[in-house]
Amino acid sequence: MDFDLFLLICNYIGTIAFAVSGVVKGFKKNLDIFGITLLGILTAVGGGIIRDTMIGQIPKALTDPSSIYLSAAVALMMYLFVRTKKNDNPMEKQMLLFLTTTNLVFDSIGLTVFALIGASAGTDLKLNAMTSGILATLTGVGGGILRDVLVNETPIVLKEDVYAVLALGAGISYHLLVVNLNLPRVPVYLTLFVIFLLIRLAVIKYKLRLPNMDKNTSQH
Known part of the structure; x- marks a missing residue:
């Protein structure tokens, strides 16, 4: 398969995945x-816009x-799907759980594809x-950062x-x-996609985190 066509297909897959992630965040914040729609668009294209701007290209x-x-x-x-289900009160709790799970899975797919x-x-x-790693990180996490900032979240x-670390690792590995x-690009892309997606899903499942300055940090 021609690599440009392959990238175009991957871009559409990543766009759908990140758009879903942004939309779910909008639902959870009770936006109109x-x-x-704005969150969905920014999450999907924000990282690419940041990347292209960094390398001096029109996004x-x-x-x-x-x-x-x-x-x-x-x-x-x-929006239309959730609106039809929202009035069914017994489904509210299941819908919230479904949206949360959907957000995590599609966010993971979008991260890996765009990185x-x-x-x-x-x-x-x-x-x-390192340049490839940085551009992978910007593309993978940029849209999510814009999404979270817009809804007033850190x-x-x-x-x-470990979101950004995975994107950086995927970029450097690629x-x-x-x-x-000098390995062929399409097989490398597909192999790294599977590997880093599985790592990301494992991180979510086992709640692996980087150290931070939380309340459990030792007091001096």
Whole structure:
């Protein structure tokens, strides 16, 4: 498969995943339909816009707004679906649990997809592994940071989650395998996607966290 076509497909998958994540956050914050749609769009395209701006390119989301349209469509469909279920009181608790689980899973998929897309942009610059890692991190976590800031939350990536560390690791790994070892890009992408998605899901399942300055920190 042509790599550009492969990346386009991955971009749409990541867009849907992150749009769902943003929309779910909007539901949990009781936003109106505009706020829900805005969160979905920003979560989906925000990281890519930050990445492209960093490397001096016009953001792809602006030259080809198909990702914006797709995010808006996802938001509207989810809004209509949740509205039809919300009036069923016995379903409220299950719906909240479903939305929380959906948010975590789709956020993990979006993170992995977009981190590797960012890494691919890094390898195209022909610089170094750290550059690819940084661009992977910006692409993977940028939209989530914008989403959390908009709803007045401290981005989880700044508190304790290993979110950004995984994106950085995926980006550096991609660069080393594709550039240094000269392995084919599509198999490397797919392999790293599976590996880092499974790691992310394991982190969620076992509640693994980076150390932070919480109340359990020893007092001096």
